[in-house]
Amino acid sequence: xxxxxxxxxxxxxxxxxxxxxxxxxxxxxxxxxxxxxxxxxxxxxxxxxxxxxxxxxxxxxxxxxxxxxxxxxxxxxxxxxxxxxxxxxxxxxxxxxxxxxxxxxxxxxxxxxxxxxxxxxxxxxxxxxxxxxxxxxxxxxxxxxxxxxxxxxxxxxxxxxxxxxxxxxxxxxxxxxxxxxxxxxxxxxxxxxxxxxxxxxxxxxxxxxxxxxxxx
Amino acid sequence: xxxxxxxxxxxxxxxxxxxxxxxxxxxxxxxxxxxxxxxxxxxxxxxxxxxxxxxxxxxxxxxxxxxxxxxxxxxxxxxxxxxxxxxxxxxxxxxxxxxxxxxxxxxxxxxx
Numbered sequence: 001x002x003x004x005x006x007x008x009x010x011x012x013x014x015x016x017x018x019x020x021x022x023x024x025x026x027x028x029x030x031x032x033x034x035x036x037x038x039x040x041x042x043x044x045x046x047x048x049x050x051x052x053x054x055x056x057x058x059x060x061x062x063x064x065x066x067x068x069x070x071x072x073x074x075x076x077x078x079x080x081x082x083x084x085x086x087x088x089x090x091x092x093x094x095x096x097x098x099x100x101x102x103x104x105x106x107x108x109x110x111x112x113x114x115x116x117x118x119x120x121x122x123x124x125x126x127x128x129x130x131x132x133x134x135x136x137x138x139x140x141x142x143x144x145x146x147x148x149x150x151x152x153x154x155x156x157x158x159x160x161x162x163x164x165x166x167x168x169x170x171x172x173x174x175x176x177x178x179x180x181x182x183x184x185x186x187x188x189x190x191x192x193x194x195x196x197x198x199x200x201x202x203x204x205x206x207x208x209x210x211x212x213x214x215x216x
Numbered sequence: 217x218x219x220x221x222x223x224x225x226x227x228x229x230x231x232x233x234x235x236x237x238x239x240x241x242x243x244x245x246x247x248x249x250x251x252x253x254x255x256x257x258x259x260x261x262x263x264x265x266x267x268x269x270x271x272x273x274x275x276x277x278x279x280x281x282x283x284x285x286x287x288x289x290x291x292x293x294x295x296x297x298x299x300x301x302x303x304x305x306x307x308x309x310x311x312x313x314x315x316x317x318x319x320x321x322x323x324x325x326x327x328x
Contacts, residue, residue, distance in 0.1 A: 007233055009323040009324060010322060012322045154252065154254065
């Protein structure tokens with residue numbers, strides 16, 4: 001028997017992050033902001049998809065928080081299009097967390113609209129952290145292959161909507177949609193799945209309708 | 217990569233509970249880490265020694281209970297461990313869906 005005196009803790013180690021995330025979520029809701037945590041691998045077309053969505057939002061004001069390890073290339077692109085965008089560089093960290101978002105939201109000074117938070121290009125860690133968002137939108141692509149739900153299950157499980165991007169390349173790649181969807185549905189019964197091309201804009205209108213339904 | 221800040225948080229929480237209970241030293245931290253939580257238990261162990269050095273946890277041993285993720289079968293309701301590239305239930309060949317089992321990440325208790 002141990003001579004140690006055991007003290008029950010039963011406390012989640014995520015607690016601090018989640019506490020801040022909940023506050024951000026409430027504050028955004030009060031400001032009339034609907035926040036979307038945009039997740040996807042590097043090169044999945046997160047920024048180009050956002051541009052196509054923003055072009056079609058029309059009467060809804062878009063805001064973007066751009067998460068990147070180092071660069072501000074995407075922020076400059078969005079700002080050049082007149083979108084109110086703020087850059088967060090994590091300097092090595094693989095995901096955004098709620099303290100980072102809290103600071104950015106204050107700096108942005110936003111109200112009434114949709115806030116897209118483009119997470120770090122990574123299919124693992126971004127799915128694990130609440131950052132004050134209302135929904136998570138996952139962008140997967142036909143070029144990444146149809147095994148992604150099986151290899152990165154948490155991202156697919158946590159997503160509120162799933163986009164299959166680069167569908168214009170379907171004739172050139174071996175993407176088994178049936179296998180992909182089987183994996184998606186095993187993990188997530190309800191998230192709508194949209195097939196789009198962020199290059200041509202095909203299918204993007206349906207994503208916009210989904211966003212508008214959520215904003216109300 | 218993200219095990220470093222989270223290990224720091226584990227030590228902070230343990231210190232808080234120890235101080236509230238008027239303990240001078242933490243001897244053991246009992247942590248529960250699901251394999252599906254995204255945290256690598258061995259990385260936490262590695263960082264722990266470095267970060268705990270300046271705290272009342274410096275002599276503490278870290279006991280990690282690792283939890284294997286389980287799916288629940290939609291057809292027969294049984295819990296099972298998933299085979300790679302499959303969600304198939306080994307009992308009835310139905311399809312399993314994710315559960316909270318394997319996503320745990322919490323401090324169960326500390327020993328002082």
